Amino acid sequence: MIDARLYHSLIPVNPETEPDGETLTKAVLCNNQPYSFQLAYKITDFSADNIDFYIRIESELPISLYYVNCVPMLHTVYSGCKPQVPIGLCPDILIPKQTNPRLKKVANWDNIRTFEDGERIALNAFCDSWQSLWICINENSQIIKEGNYGVKIKLYSLFDVELACTELEAEVLGVKLPRQRLMYTNWFHNDCLADYYGVELFSEKYFTIMEDYVKKAVINGMNMILVPAFTPPLDTPLNGERMTVQLVKAEYRNGSYSFDFSLMKKYIDICKRCGIKYFEHSHFFTQWGARSAPKIIVKTGDKEIKMFGWKTKATGEKYVTFLRRYITELKRFLAAEGLNGKMLFHISDEPGKEHIESYGAAKKEIADLLEGEMCGDAMFDTGVYEAGYCDMPIAMTAFIHRFIGKCENLWAYYIGSNCQNSMSNRLLQVSRERNRMLGVQLYYYKIKGFLQWGYNNYYGQLSQGFYEPYFNPCCGWSGCGSSYMVYPDRTGKALQSVRQKVFGDGLNDIRLLSLLEKLKGRKAANAVIEKHFGKLTFNDGPDTAKMYIDFINDVYINIKNSLD
Known part of the structure; x- marks a missing residue:
């Protein structure tokens, strides 16, 4: 039997x-x-x-x-x-x-x-x-x-x-449960999908595949998605390239630039239909320093050329002119689509202390156009934030204590190596209770959003090599599962993962604690957290599954007692 x-x-x-x-x-x-x-x-x-x-x-x-x-x-x-x-x-x-x-x-x-x-x-x-x-x-x-x-x-x-x-x-x-207030994005890699399924990027067949992947993200709590207006300058080797992934058609004629947002609109409309509420613009400058422009294809005459890229200085007159014109037109498009205040803008990913000057110089060129918009970047060091160049830091969880208490508009992110001690992570080798624990930490510290770099990235480091996650879940990285949340099914569907479901439960725990806060006050909700985990930090986590299960059962008991 x-x-x-x-x-x-x-x-x-x-x-x-x-x-x-x-x-x-x-x-x-x-x-x-x-x-x-x-x-x-x-x-x-x-x-x-x-x-x-x-x-x-x-x-x-x-x-x-x-x-x-x-x-x-x-x-x-x-x-x-x-x-x-x-x-x-x-x-x-x-x-x-x-x-x-x-x-x-x-x-x-x-x-x-x-x-x-x-x-x-x-x-x-x-x-x-x-x-x-x-x-x-x-x-x-x-x-x-x-x-x-x-x-x-x-x-x-x-x-x-x-x-x-x-x-x-x-x-x-x-x-x-109250509605999810946390903004959550997992970087969506369109080139990986086109590569894996051997379909033309942004073709009808591609969009059918993409839609299923987005739906699977939404039912597990993702409400923001990366929009590749231009090829995202992420995890790309110096002077190297990833597949061109550009939604906005740019044209240079008679000394001025014009833009066609129709493909971006189609992309956004599909994501809206799936339940996405917020959008995240691809970075305006290259990763780790903001020294160059991303790869941008522009039509001039009857030809399309790579007008901007690694050889383009970030603060060069030609690129700044292009970028300012583009952002001006983009804001008109977003207003027409009812997306004012719903687009997160990025300058450059993961700036460190050594990048303060170059990051600041790049930001200054367009700062006036981004006034009042959501604008933030992932960072592990406070230098760029303390210099006044970033109002919405997205702090690495391993170093978020450097930002806590200094910033009211704080986001968080982690990468695969952020799994020391009892830190939360979604790696295969990290326990499920530690995966889910992130939600409690985000609630406790009133974190506004969370970002992770790989929803469906099947490339190796610096986008070198292509991996089959069923057989090699490390995908060329040290941490198993760091670069993806879903598995690509041969039918063109996304297969969800246990890790994705557990992470989604953690997001719902934020909503559950928010419900308890509504019923009994924030002090009471934090008291339940501290009863089980002490004075919480991002380095703490449950030692066993039972420890977390006991905590969440206690939350339900407090909610039920408040409803009686």
Whole structure:
């Protein structure tokens, strides 16, 4: 028989070890909240080597179902990252399954078997490894009627014999999570999608693929997206190039520049349709110093040429003239599209102390045009901010303590190496509770937004090499999973990940704490945090999944007590 158990989403179900944690019998959620949990299964009595089965779910709740596939972690050592986890298989890929699909009878020579019709994934239990299904209640954040619901999960053999049955009680509270106020962007790499699927960039086929990737981002909390007006000057070798990814058509004629925003409008409209609320303009100057212009293609006469690039000085008269004209026209376009105040502008990515002068010089050339706009950059040093060149610093979590208390309009970001001690990160080798913990930290310190550099980046360092994340999740980097959140399915769809779902739960925890704040005050919400984690910093995190589960259960208890 099959041993089937329900576990909290923070308990990893690794193939080689029995899940370490209490089984799950009850869930509590707000009436517009997604809630994920897992069904772990294995043949533990050695009654068979393997058993084919299908699954039926009985519930009045909207249920999404995924098979959890593993990726090979061949490198997990990261200096300062603790605890060090062994190499091996890591459950992360979420392969969608139908919930209660039509069953069909298939005749063999001597028997008739039952299969799920149209399913890509047939389920098998083994005697020598644990596997899991990811089950999500209300994945699309519908409004559910208050009350207690049952979720009964039954496993059947292909001969319709019941093999296992598990049940969860779900309590839906009569209160909604408030809307997400945190702005969250994960850099969207259009060139990677075009490369992976071998399609023409910004063709109709491309936009169909892109739309699915954006939808998967939105249902997990992403509400801002990078808009490549010009090829983003990110992770590019000095004097090197990435694929031209330029939405705005520029033309130089009779001594002046003109711009066609129609392709940008199409891109933005697709993202709006998917649920994106805010947009992020590609950087105006090159990364790590703001010394040059990004690659920009301009039509002159009947030819398109690379008019600006590495050889173009950032503050040179020709580029500044172009840029000022462009920003002026862009603002008119944004106003016509109802996007005033909804576009984040960047000068240059990750300026350090040594870049204060060049960053400041570049910013001064266009500062008057960006007055009143959201304008910020990722940085680990306070130099550019303290010099007055950036009003909205996006601080690296490893060094965000340098900014806290000095800046009211503070964002945060992290990269793969920011996993020392108990820091939050989304790497495969970082525990799920530490992944989710970021939401609590962002709430506690009133952080306005969060940025991460790789939603779907499958290139290696400095965009060299192209990697298949199913087989090499490091993608040429030291941290497994640092450069991507979703896996590219061969059908042109994005496959979500466990890490993405857990991170999304962390964003919803911000909303949950905001609800508690609305009911009992911010002091009460912070008191619950400090009860479980002490005086919180970005270097702190839960030692175990249970520690975080106990915390979130306490938040629900406080909310329920306030509703009575």
